[in-house]
Amino acid sequence: SPIISAPINIQFLMSQIDQVVEQIGYIHVNENRVTIFVEKDSAAIAVAESELIPDTLSYKLISYSHYTMKGDLEGKKATLQQLAAVLEAKRDELKQVDRTFTSDLFYIFNNLNIRHNNVDSEFARNYKSYVANMPENELEGWYDETYQMCLLAFLQLEHSSRKVEFDKLKAAIENSDM
Secondary structure, three states, X not given: OOXXXXXXXXXXXXXXXXXXXXXXXXXXXXXXXXXXXXXXOHXXXXXXXXXXXXXXXXXXXXXXXXXXXXXXHHHHHHHHHHHHHHHHHOHHHHHHHOHHHHHHHHHHHHHOOOOOXXXXXXXXXXXXXXXXXXXXXXXXXXXXXXXXXXXXXHHHHHHHHHHHHHHHHHHHHHHHOO
């Protein structure tokens, strides 16, 4: 039987590709009639590929997106809990990099209903009336900010391991002109 060729709907095909690419954290960019796919959130990709991140958390880091998880407070909270657990093990090292940032990040983990129940008045020790009465969209916004802070924390931790070599390079450059 002969093969019947149908016209290819390029716009439909590109929209299908865009949907798949969006799900894995990329977008398409056109220039000079060439399409390339670039990372939508390079920090998330870099952190997901880091040795600091367990394989079970890599996908969640990439899929945590303000669009694909929009409105999924429990999903976002679960991811933030896992990030908090990984960062807890690195807390002292992170403090050495930036004490104030570390304090702020762990304040959010402990007071924004992520690691502790801050919205149920029966848990008086951890209850925060401001958080309990916060509109869901505002809480979600703070979860998204916390996610960004987590990415920064991991990038800072990776840089701390580079810092020793950087300091050697800097000293060599500075000492060569004396």
